[in-house]
Amino acid sequence: xxxxxxDTLIILLAVATIYGSGHGFGYIVGSRSLRSxxxxxxxxxxxxxxxxxxxxxxxxxxxxxxEQVDAIRDDVGETAAAIGDTRERALLEYHMLLLHLHDRIxxxxxxxxxxRLRASQEKLQLEIDRRFRSIVPSGTD
Numbered sequence: 001x002x003x004x005x006x007d008t009l010i011i012l013l014a015v016a017t018i019y020g021s022g023h024g025f026g027y028i029v030g031s032r033s034l035r036s037x038x039x040x041x042x043x044x045x046x047x048x049x050x051x052x053x054x055x056x057x058x059x060x061x062x063x064x065x066x067e068q069v070d071a072i073r074d075d076v077g078e079t080a081a082a083i084g085d086t087r088e089r090a091l092l093e094y095h096m097l098l099l100h101l102h103d104r105i106x107x108x109x110x111x112x113x114x115x116r117l118r119a120s121q122e123k124l125q126l127e128i129d130r131r132f133r134s135i136v137p138s139g140t141d
Contacts, residue, residue, distance in 0.1 A: 047084035051076050092132045099124055 054076050059069050102121040106114050128136070 047080040047087075050083060051080035054080070088132065088135060092128070092135055095124065095128050095132070099128070 055069060055073065058064060058072065058076070062068075064072075099121060102117055102124070106117050109117065
């Protein structure tokens with residue numbers, strides 16, 4: 001019986017060591033990335049920044065000449081604008097889904113919480129009206 005308990009303890013310590021090592025490594029690498037300003041994903045940058053980063057990346061990866069960079073600059077800019085539009089529409093849809101969630105859960109909570117939910121929904125609607133006024137008319141539900 002002592003052997004089983006000892007083996008279990010060794011296994012648990014090994015798992016904890018592996019977990020701790022992975023967590024520590026992730027913390028070090030993650031904090032280093034944040035300090036250097038690295039970001040992953042297209043949502044992390046604005047379209048103009050994305051266009052500049054993409055041009056720089058293409059210049060390096062393809063060893064482009066200055067003339068070639070100038071030749072593709074408008075294409076990259078148009079793509080950046082399209083990405084920005086898509087991003088805004090996706091964010092609007094996300095916010096609209098949150099509004100819909102408020103409507104769906106309101107009947108499932110008591111009146112006090114419905115009042116809080118209504119206040120939250122009104123605040124969210126104001127944010128949608130402010131942030132997405134160029135995409136959607138004011139007061140859209």
